[in-house]
Amino acid sequence: MVRVVRATQVEIETAVQALRDGELVAFPTETVYGIGANAQNPAAVRRIFEAKGRPANHPVIVHLDSPKYLHRWVRAVPDGATRLAEAFWPGPLTMVMPRAAHVHDVVTGGQDTIAIRVPGHPMAQQLLTAFGGGIAAPSANRYGRLSPTRAEHVREELGDAVRVVLDGGECQIGLESTIVAFEGPTVRLLRPGSVTAAQIRAVVGELTIGPAQDSARVPGGLPSHYAPVTPLTIVPAGEIDAQADAASGGGKRIAVLAQRLPLRSHKYVTWINAGRRPESYGHDLYNNLRTLDRAGCQRILVQEVPEGERWDAIRDRLLRAATSVAQSDEGSGTLAVLP
Ligand code: TXA
Numbered sequence: 207m208v209r210v211v212r213a214t215q216v217e218i219e220t221a222v223q224a225l226r227d228g229e230l231v232a233f234p235t236e237t238v239y240g241i242g243a244n245a246q247n248p249a250a251v252r253r254i255f256e257a258k259g260r261p262a263n264h265p266v267i268v269h270l271d272s273p274k275y276l277h278r279w280v281r282a283v284p285d286g287a288t289r290l291a292e293a294f295w296p297g298p299l300t301m302v303m304p305r306a307a308h309v310h311d312v313v314t315g316g317q318d319t320i321a322i323r324v325p326g327h328p329m330a331q332q333l334l335t336a337f338g339g340g341i342a343a344p345s346a347n348r349y350g351r352l353s354p355t356r357a358e359h360v361r362e363e364l365g366d367a368v369r370v371v372l373d374g375g376e377c378q379i380g381l382e383s384t385i386v387a388f389e390g391p392t393v394r395l396l397r398p399g400s401v402t403a404a405q406i407r408a409v410v411g412e413l414t415i416g417p418a419q420d421s422a423r424v425p426g427g428l429p430s431h432y433a434p435v436t437p438l439t440i441v442p443a444g445e446i447d448a449q450a451d452a453a454s455g456g457g458k459r460i461a462v463l464a465q466r467l468p469l470r471s472h473k474y475v476t477w478i479n480a481g482r483r484p485e486s487y488g489h490d491l492y493n494n495l496r497t498l499d500r501a502g503c504q505r506i507l508v509q510e511v512p513e514g515e516r517w518d519a520i521r522d523r524l525l526r527a528a529t530s531v532a533q534s535d536e537g538s539g540t541l542a543v544l545p
């Protein structure tokens with residue numbers, strides 16, 4: 207389903223005025239909803255951190271309506287970034303580059319780099335163009351929690367801390383943008399997203415996967431992020447029915463996020479079949495986890511997703527949402543047991 211969502215002129219004017227007043231505005235992007243502030247107003251950006259309960263040294267992404275303003279924010283735009291911008295902007299890609307001198311420390315977490323994204327959502331574009339500047343915006347959730355993919359999630363997460371919530375319906379992609387960093391000659395994938403590693407490699411050649419050893423810069427890179435409140439365990443695909451039965455023994459309520467229907471009926475189990483297509487699985491993931499989190503269950507069991515790059519972003523978010531990963535009988539080499 208393709209929805210073209212545009213805000214009314216009055217909504218956009220109200221949002222722009224709020225940004226100029228140093229207030230927060232939540233807005234839809236094609237990935238997830240963001241909570242935005244004028245990126246050139248450090249006091250306004252600080253309010254984002256307060257609203258989210260996020261540690262102050264974590265950098266935020268600056269959103270622009272067009273790459274033509276990159277040079278205002280970036281000291282030296284790497285060739286590879288220019289090519290990636292041509293290929294994927296506007297779209298679900300964020301690039302970390304050397305920052306321009308005037309950029310405030312509160313935006314960059316005091317680092318020498320800045321993360322920039324040109325989102326494709328028509329309402330985000332409308333807002334950015336009308337505002338005429340950069341909007342600093344992390345995902346519009348409480349720190350460490352599930353990202354919002356609907357306007358009502360933003361209200362649930364942040365309540366009155368946000369002056370304006372622009373409602374653009376459900377986010378098309380549903381998972382946060384792919385993040386790449388340019389570090390000298392190295393291009394590094396910091397967060398997988400719907401723009402895949404192969405697509406980036408096709409444009410820039412070599413791509414190094416994962417954060418540098420000395421770097422704790424991506425909070426989404428820490429365990430226990432993108433997480434529901436209910437403890438979540440990843441379960442090998444073939445064991446999901448058996449584990450649901452075992453876990454719900456004695457009448458304990460259990461939630462399951464699977465990729466098929468249950469093989470038999472489980473009395474105390476709330477079961478969501480999220481299907482086998484990564485696009486729709488990713489689109490629904492956070493909403494499904496929110497639903498299961500509210501179902502009054504003691505645990506959420508998630509059927510392990512398939513191998514392969516199309517599932518990379520989903521696998522990454524699930525591993526960060528998980529409090530534990532059940533080992534398969536055959537012993538899965540790729541999954542570690544998280545604390
Ligand atoms: O899809 C998205 O990227 C959404 C929408 C709203 O654009 N935004 C989003 O922002 O997911 P946030 O703050 O939740 O995640 C951005 C990540 C954070 O993990 C942050 O640490 C990292 O980007 N980041 C920001 N600036 C950085 C920098 N200069 N160096 C390294 N990582 C950076």
Ligand code: MG
Nearest residue numbers: 344345353426
């Ligand atoms: Mg986030």
